[in-house]
Amino acid sequence: MKFCPNCEKVLFPTNNRLYCKGCSLYYVLKNGNLVVKNDNNLLSEINLAGFDNNNSKAEYKKKSDKDTSNSNPQKTSYLTFFPYEHFRSDQERIIKQIEKASLEKKNSLLAAPNGTGKTIIALSAILPLAIKKNLKILYLCRTHSQNTRIIKELTKISTHLRNNDINIKVSGLSIRGRNEMCLNEVLLGLKLNPRESMAVCSDLRKNRSCKFFLNLIKKRDQYDNLIN
Ligand code: SF4
Ligand SMILES: [Zn+2]
Structure with missing residues (x-):
């Protein structure tokens, strides 16, 4: 039995992949490691795996939401933008909280140590709202290296969207001294x-x-x- 590297729930075998119900992610085994591999055949695979009806419906709805998001940028979530295969510990939980707060027009304050991935947390969490409302994100930082980091992550997101045929363009402008x-x-x-x-x-x-x-x-x- 395999467990999700993200949320540690049991992974369900489908016809050729393993599925995490918690994260709605598919995995395949590559050289003994679990690697995320999502594609468009979600419903058929869930049915093949014999999940109960309610779950199939729920998961199908999720996927159809995601499908719409490809053509209609109004419906996106942090998952649309997060460009990495795995979340670091607590990253997803924090992203969800910030995304929710931003949608409710609330402020968030996050103090976290180096290596938490704060930049990608912030960008993935607020890009859905920015795209939905056609807003610009003003990202203030203290140092040039932080500035470079943000552009790097944004480039990663942009490549991720392009590679997954998601019809959303993100771009950024770095303003320095x-x-x-x-x-x-x-x-x-x-x-x-x-x-x-x-x-x-x-x-x-x-x-x-x-x-x-x-x-x-x-x-x-x-x-x-x-x-x-
Ligand atoms: S001299 Fe001043 S105004 Fe001219 S390009 Fe440089 S920063 Fe801009
Ligand atoms: Zn999971």
């Missing part, structure tokens, strides 16, 4: 510290001698729309 984002060769050539860069940038803008700033002014309406 002037020294990392400035395009002006004059300022970059000076190799200044952030405070000095700020002063030079301010002069360049005041004198209207930064072409990038002038471009920005020209396109301000467009960019305002992006931010709002």
